[in-house]
Amino acid sequence: xxxxxxxxxxxxxxxxxxxxxxxxxxxxxxxxxxxxxxxxxxxxxxxxxxxxxxxxxxxxxxxxxxxxxxxxxxxxxxxxxxxxxxxxxxxxxxxxxxxxxxxxxxxxxxxxxxxxxxxxxxxxxxxxxxxxxxxxxxxxxxxxxxxxxxxxxxxxxxxxxxxxxxxxxxxxxxxx
Amino acid sequence: xxxxxxxxxxxxxxxxxxxxxxxxxxxxxxxxxxxxxxxxxxxxxxxxxxxxxxxxxxxxxxxxxxxxxxxxxxxxxxxxxxxxxxxxxxxxxxxxxxxxxxxxxxxxxxxxxxxxxxxxxxxxxxxxxxxxxxxxxxxxxxxxxxxxxxxxxxxxxxxxx
Numbered sequence: 374x375x376x377x378x379x380x381x382x383x384x385x386x387x388x389x390x391x392x393x394x395x396x397x398x399x400x401x402x403x404x405x406x407x408x409x410x411x412x413x414x415x416x417x418x419x420x421x422x423x424x425x426x427x428x429x430x431x432x433x434x435x436x437x438x439x440x441x442x443x444x445x446x447x448x449x450x451x452x453x454x455x456x457x458x459x460x461x462x463x464x465x466x467x468x469x470x471x472x473x474x475x476x477x478x479x480x481x482x483x484x485x486x487x488x489x490x491x492x493x494x495x496x497x498x499x500x501x502x503x504x505x506x507x508x509x510x511x512x513x514x515x516x517x518x519x520x521x522x523x524x525x526x527x528x529x530x531x532x533x534x535x536x537x538x539x540x541x542x543x544x545x546x547x548x549x
Numbered sequence: 550x551x552x553x554x555x556x557x558x559x560x561x562x563x564x565x566x567x568x569x570x571x572x573x574x575x576x577x578x579x580x581x582x583x584x585x586x587x588x589x590x591x592x593x594x595x596x597x598x599x600x601x602x603x604x605x606x607x608x609x610x611x612x613x614x615x616x617x618x619x620x621x622x623x624x625x626x627x628x629x630x631x632x633x634x635x636x637x638x639x640x641x642x643x644x645x646x647x648x649x650x651x652x653x654x655x656x657x658x659x660x661x662x663x664x665x666x667x668x669x670x671x672x673x674x675x676x677x678x679x680x681x682x683x684x685x686x687x688x689x690x691x692x693x694x695x696x697x698x699x700x701x702x703x704x705x706x707x708x709x710x
Contacts (some may be wrong), residue, residue, distance in 0.1 A: 402597065402640065402641055403641055403643075404641065405637065405638060405639070405640070405641040406639070471610065496614075497610075497611070497614045498614075498618075501611075501614060501615065501618060501639060502639060503639075504639040504641075506597045506598055506611065506640070507598055507611075
């Protein structure tokens with residue numbers, strides 16, 4: 374009886390394993406930056422090229438750093454959510470990734486600007502330092518400048534309510 | 550035959566073209582050894598956008614940027630280990646086509662050998678068990694067999710007219 378059940382047991386175990394494997398998203402590579410200080414960077418601001426955006430400007434508050442580009446279709450789909458987050462007081466800093474300046478500026482004037490400041494990363498160097506694979510990607514950075522959460526792809530309503538919003542509330546309570 | 554040869558040559562040409570990576574001019578390498586080193590490096594690193602391609606084969610824009618970054622690090626005199634670590638720090642171990650041997654990956658490394666060992670052990674046990682079974686028929690079995698053989702065959706088809 375037990376002997377004849379062995380193939381069935383093996384089948385069930387395999388089925389569970391494969392089902393789990395299928396439900397994983399291969400794009401969600403665990404970021405080695407989680408829990409680590411955000412990389413040092415300095416970028417010219419998109420709107421004011423003479424001024425800089427650097428890591429020091431992120432310190433002392435909880436910030437959402439969003440890598441985006443005007444050529445990125447899923448950034449557009451995320452944009453309305455970013456707009457409403459900005460309205461609710463979330464400090465969003467942009468890394469405008471490998472984008473032509475005119476395109477980026479007209480994107481913002483058409484769709485609205487949810488960013489406190491945008492850094493213009495034309496070469497994509499800063500993107501590499503942040504481990505950006507494909508825009509949009511968002512990082513939640515705490516008051517001390519440590520990356521606490523990474524969102525691959527657009528921020529979904531679910532990710533916002535379940536993960537990001539509670540984490541922001543928690544991080545806001547932490548000493549700066 | 551000639552066609553086959555031509556195809557082979559074409560294949561070699563194609564592979565060469567890809568490895569040469571068009572975005573980096575050959576004269577950017579100081580020595581041939583450096584060029585070879587670059588080739589080996591980019592073949593063992595994964596393009597994180599396309600995932601199933603290495604940096605050498607990928608035409609993704611990020612792969613291009615990473616190739617350039619690797620070249621610059623080489624020119625700064627960094628070692629292969631330093632360059633690899635630089636990428637691992639940003640993108641995780643996922644960039645390595647040959648994962649390191651550590652706690653998270655030991656099943657990956659040991660698993661196939663463990664499975665092979667298990668199969669060999671199972672096979673040996675099975676063969677031994679079969680070998681231990683008696684190969685001679687008992688008298689009772691012999692009797693039953695002869696009786697069975699003597700019996701006229703039972704026809705399953707309809708009887709002939």
